[in-house]
Amino acid sequence: MEPSRNQQGLNRMMTRVSHDSLEQHQVWIYLAGLLLGAGVGMAWPGGSQQLDALVWPALALLLYATFTQMNLADVPRSLRDTRFLLAALVGNFLIIPAAVFGIVSLIPSQDALTLGLLLVLLVPCTDWFITFSALGRGDAVRASGLTPVALFLQLGLLPLYLLLMTDFDLGGVFDIRAVWPALMVLALPLAAAILTEAGASRRRFLAQVRERAGWFPVPLLAVVILFVSASHIGPLQEHLGLLPWVGLAGGLFLIAALLISKVIASALRLPAQQGRTLAFSLGTRNSFIVLPFALSLPEGWEIVPMVIVIQSLVELLGMIFYVWFVPRVWFPDRTIRAPQG
Known part of the structure; x- marks a missing residue:
């Protein structure tokens, strides 16, 4: 039986309330997942392999739920706003990588730490960037339109950045035979999300799936964090001295992103709302996009996924x-006072 319009409206309202509540408390939800996972990993050290296997399906569901929130229809509109697009692309793909290289050069030279920081800091966010832009009085429409462009550019440019910024053998680290599951866990959810968006206008079921999927990224990311911390807490315990450096790098990055956003917004004379959106675009990173590649690394690189998770909490x-x-x-709103007299 078809639900009444009132019932549909009530369902949408309850979903929105639940979604907003999760987003407001997401930091503590992720922290709880990290601590619970660490406890499980220390209590069950022999289960790391089984727990590691659970990360992949959870990560695939997370990516699908997140990709369904991207509006590919907004891409043409975002491409027409050349000034904001130029600011976001130059900031994210030219200036931020240079800043990241400078920050990482200040950190002790440890290959796994360096790779983890580069992986997570070089790629702009495509999920909670939109949420934080809206919460911070930015332009959520421009944020939504930018995300697909940023996603495809970062996937193409990340290998080039790593090649330029590292001096270890990337071919030996990213063995194609080990990396292909990571490529599939990224490509298949993206393809499924594109098909869901394309069919949502014709199929009510797909429209409902797309609407309700917005509720799931926060709990699914908490589950992924739980499984990653549970399966990698053992190697991390041997490298606890690296944690303060991850925090330092994350803090310096957040400061650098603010400064860069101000310089670019001033140079291009962006309105305050677009300046805020730019600040959130530069300050947020795409941790779960690079997480599959971190999880596919060979023996000796086990702390890379934990570096990514901890930086995300920072x-x-x-x-x-x-x-x-x-x-x-x-980026405050500018008010113009009327002349006196």
Whole structure:
């Protein structure tokens, strides 16, 4: 039996309330997942292989739920706004990589730490960037339109960045026989999300799937963090001295992103709302996009996924500050006072 319009409206409202509540508390949800996973991993050290296997299906579901929230129909409109697009692309793909190289050069030279930081800091975010842009009084429409462009560019440019910024044998690290599952866990959810969006206008079921999928990225990412921390806490315990460096790199990156956003927005004379969107685009990173590649690394690189997860938590804590600071201090609304007399 078809639900009434009132019931449909109530369902949408309840879904929105649940979604907003999850987003407001996501930092603590992820932290709980990290701590619970660490506890499980220490209590069951022999289960790391089984727990590691569970990451892949959880990650595929997370990617599908996230990709369904991207509106490919917004891409043409975002491409027409050449000034904002230029600001976002130059900032994310030219200036930020240079800043990341400088930050990583300040960190102790440890291959796994370096690779983990490069993987996570070089790729702009395509999911919670939109959420934080909206919370920080940015332009969510431009944020939505930018994300597909940023996603495809980062997948093409990341290998080039790594080639230029590392001096170890990437061919030996990213063995194609080990990396292809990571490529599939990225490509298949993306293809499924594109098909879902294409069919949503004709199939009510697909439209409902797309609408309800927006509820799942937060809990699914918490599950992924739980499984990653549970399966990698053992190697991390041997490298606890690296954690402060991850925090330092993440903190320096957040500061650099703010400064870069201000310089670019001033140079291109972006309105305050677009400046805020730019700040959130530069400050947020695409941790779960690179996580499959980190999980496919050979023996000896086990701490890379944990570096990515911990940096993401640092970033989320930074976003709490961004949401307050960016619209009030960094890119405030300009009010024009009427002349006296």
